[in-house]
Amino acid sequence: MKKTGIVFFPAFDWSLGETHPEREERLLYTQEQIFEEGVMDLPQIKQYSPAVANIQDVLRTQAVFPSPKHHELDAHLIAVGCSLVLGKALMAQEISNGFVLVRPPGHHSATVVWGNRGFCTLNNEAILANYLRTYYGVKKIAIIDTDVHHGDGTQDIFYYDPNVLCISIHQDGRTLYPGTGFCEEKGGPNSWGNIVNIPLSPGTGDEGFIYALEKWALPAVEEFKPDIIINSAGQDNHFTDPLASMNVTAKGYGKITEMIRPDLAVLEGGYSIQGALPYVNLAILLALAGEDYSGVREPQKINRRVLGGEKVRSYIDDLYKYFQQIKPNWRYAQGQNKHLPAGKWVSVEKEIFYDTEMFREQRHDLIRECQHCGGTVFIRTRNQATMEKAMLVKIPFEACPACEQAGYDLVEHYKKSAQTLLLQNQLRNQVLFWENGKEVNLFASEN
Numbered sequence: 001m002k003k004t005g006i007v008f009f010p011a012f013d014w015s016l017g018e019t020h021p022e023r024e025e026r027l028l029y030t031q032e033q034i035f036e037e038g039v040m041d042l043p044q045i046k047q048y049s050p051a052v053a054n055i056q057d058v059l060r061t062q063a064v065f066p067s068p069k070h071h072e073l074d075a076h077l078i079a080v081g082c083s084l085v086l087g088k089a090l091m092a093q094e095i096s097n098g099f100v101l102v103r104p105p106g107h108h109s110a111t112v113v114w115g116n117r118g119f120c121t122l123n124n125e126a127i128l129a130n131y132l133r134t135y136y137g138v139k140k141i142a143i144i145d146t147d148v149h150h151g152d153g154t155q156d157i158f159y160y161d162p163n164v165l166c167i168s169i170h171q172d173g174r175t176l177y178p179g180t181g182f183c184e185e186k187g188g189p190n191s192w193g194n195i196v197n198i199p200l201s202p203g204t205g206d207e208g209f210i211y212a213l214e215k216w217a218l219p220a221v222e223e224f225k226p227d228i229i230i231n232s233a234g235q236d237n238h239f240t241d242p243l244a245s246m247n248v249t250a251k252g253y254g255k256i257t258e259m260i261r262p263d264l265a266v267l268e269g270g271y272s273i274q275g276a277l278p279y280v281n282l283a284i285l286l287a288l289a290g291e292d293y294s295g296v297r298e299p300q301k302i303n304r305r306v307l308g309g310e311k312v313r314s315y316i317d318d319l320y321k322y323f324q325q326i327k328p329n330w331r332y333a334q335g336q337n338k339h340l341p342a343g344k345w346v347s348v349e350k351e352i353f354y355d356t357e358m359f360r361e362q363r364h365d366l367i368r369e370c371q372h373c374g375g376t377v378f379i380r381t382r383n384q385a386t387m388e389k390a391m392l393v394k395i396p397f398e399a400c401p402a403c404e405q406a407g408y409d410l411v412e413h414y415k416k417s418a419q420t421l422l423l424q425n426q427l428r429n430q431v432l433f434w435e436n437g438k439e440v441n442l443f444a445s446e447n
């Protein structure tokens with residue numbers, strides 16, 4: 001029998017504050033609802049226990065600066081660990097799909113972590129994806145983000161990665177945090193087209209969301225041919241959500257899940273704790289388990305206008321046409337860095353805002369353009385609040401010899417002078433860290 005795995009981690013002792021929307025009781029009502037509906041008694045449901053991820057699994061994917069010991073990561077490491085638990089169960093074929101019901105969420109947490117952004121410190125899905133690539137040789141992964149907010153952290157982590165397709169369907173960034181996720185954001189020089197953003201108008205409901213999936217997102221997945229599909233299952237598109245303005249129903253979420261057919265769904269946002277989360281989670285879980293979700297009804301009815309019909313369809317059609325004709329426009333590094341190894345390097349500068357602690361990060365990314373692999377990435381970052389600086393060198397999975405060497409050359413050149421330098425050698429499954437010119441073993445206490 002096909003099993004659906006489930007793991008709960010409500011993190012009852014962790015929150016950003018008593019009145020914060022991302023608070024302790026977020027999963028309480030869900031747990032009750034799922035037990036009450038007898039879902040846990042279904043023969044195909046298999047429950048797993050939470051586990052803790054180790055720092056190496058994090059640092060393979062994210063650069064936590066100035067160093068992991070400067071952050072309170074306990075709850076985040078368990079949320080990540082739960083994702084890995086179901087990832088392993090999937091790989092061992094104990095389950096055919098699974099739902100990671102955890103908090104804190106992760107999809108706003110990006111390549112570099114100086115602090116918490118949009119309630120997220122570590123990116124559960126990204127760490128999971130790279131874990132599966134490292135230990136199980138999974139080649140291609142699609143991550144479909146159905147949270148109402150743009151999955152900007154996940155997008156950032158895989159922006160230069162040709163083997164991960166990131167699709168985010170969200171409320172238009174002109175009307176909602178984090179203010180990104182536009183069609184023009186389509187990926188880096190070796191991964192152009194692997195980032196797909198579908199910004200929907202506020203008011204869009206089940207019909208529009210499902211139309212966008214059918215006409216745009218799912219054909220992109222089909223073309224990409226992923227080995228695994230991960231769904232960042234945010235639930236704040238629900239019409240009762242206090243943070244956003246979309247009109248998706250619990251039953252709509254069931255349909256969305258049925259259409260995406262994720263191997264693993266990982267909970268993201270969703271702040272209507274009593275009015276939506278228990279019902280949306282139930283519908284998702286039933287859809288994953290192949291059960292009928294059509295009877296799942298939230299207690300409240302939609303009492304506002306839903307953007308639907310021809311209006312929403314033609315809006316999405318026009319946006320899709322626009323998306324298809326967007327062309328890249330790279331800026332190359334020229335003379336600004338004489339220590340860059342041979343090759344053509346694309347230069348991208350950006351600023352990232354950390355809304356939880358209200359500071360900015362200044363980032364300069366350099367990507368080695370390559371016909372043969374994802375290309376080595378060199379990132380220089382500065383925390384604008386503390387003025388701390390750090391560097392990240394990323395040698396990608398399946399790096400070609402020239403890109404691998406370019407990564408080592410960068411490390412050789414900067415390891416003595418950098419305040420902090422992290423090498424993510426995804427090719428060799430190696431993470432190395434230097435502080436003030438000295439190599440530091442971050443994993444000494446781990447087994």
Ligand SMILES: [Zn+2]
Pocket residue numbers: 147148149234236268269270
């Ligand atoms: Zn959200």
Ligand SMILES: [Zn+2]
Pocket residue numbers: 370371372373374375376399400401402403404
């Ligand atoms: Zn290469």
